[in-house]
């Protein structure tokens with residue numbers, strides 16, 4: 001009954017017919033003879049119903065908080081590299097060519113989702129990306145690509161990053177940054193997570209961007225370190241990050257690692273990551289210091 005009433009109220013209010021006489025006519029006309037003095041909502045109620053946002057489906061409940069935050073102290077903030085004009089020229093040239101050379105793959109929809117605007121408890125959440133998580137991909141680019149384009153019906157098998165970077169600096173866009181990649185499981189960053197599925201706990205995926213570097217051959221194991229990443233990988237990564245940082249106003253201090261955000265203490269990636277290499281490139285691009 002109230003749902004049937006609303007369109008007329010909306011149309012009259014929208015037309016600006018807000019005189020007392022107009023409202024009296026509206027009340028009489030809408031409710032007709034079946035309305036009684038007991039059940040009839042007041043005109044104020046009708047007006048306020050018009051002004052209110054439509055009720056959301058689920059009743060709101062407070063979402064659980066992540067465990068006590070382990071504050072992120074960015075290694076980038078410990079040094080401010082001097083300007084390197086040669087490096088800047090090289091990266092500026094790459095900024096021009098990389099978008100054309102980026103490979104886009106048909107990631108299967110089972111391996112990613114849309115960013116949520118509401119958590120599992122009916123609370124509004126901000127889906128804007130505001131943290132970048134770095135990873136490494138241990139068994140090669142082709143193996144990772146194959147994983148992302150393969151359908152995975154089981155929740156626990158579904159995985160994706162936004163971007164992969166091969167050892168030769170090849171950039172593979174797995175997902176548009178607007179999508180929600182399944183890059184981290186139970187995770188938090190600076191005391192923030194979003195619970196979209198209470199069965200798996202909270203995660204940063206709703207507000208994260210995930211980038212993974214292909215591991216060198218000597219890292220295809222569980223050793224704590226390896227020979228590290230190539231110059232081409234650091235160059236390409238800086239160019240991809242520059243785009244994300246400018247697009248979403250993400251500061252260098254919000255670039256972190258899977259190891260840091262993982263609440264299960266099971267992830268160690270990216271191993272042997274050289275923050276000074278990233279810092280000098282972000283400084284050259286005017287995004288750090």
Ligand SMILES: [Zn+2]
Nearest residue numbers: 135136258269
């Ligand atoms: Zn990872």
